[in-house]
Amino acid sequence: MNILLCGAEEICGYTIYKTLSDLPFRIVEVDRISGSARIVLVPGGVLDYERVHQYNFEIAAHDCETGNHAQR
Numbered sequence: 001m002n003i004l005l006c007g008a009e010e011i012c013g014y015t016i017y018k019t020l021s022d023l024p025f026r027i028v029e030v031d032r033i034s035g036s037a038r039i040v041l042v043p044g045g046v047l048d049y050e051r052v053h054q055y056n057f058e059i060a061a062h063d064c065e066t067g068n069h070a071q072r
Helices: none
Strands: 011-018 025-031 036-041 057-063
Touching (some): 011 025
Antiparallel strands (some): 011 057, 025 036
């Protein structure tokens, strides 16, 4: 995943917008300058495809300077 904000110097974090209350993922920053990040399974998280056939979510980056979020 690579998300960049127009005019942003660094990405300080990401927000996951989810439809399920117990989404088993989190975002780990790889490089603040490029905006590179990984979506990983949370510790102890389980993917149960018999119960949940797919996971839907949106992600928005936010910059360090203003805290503004990019589009989802």
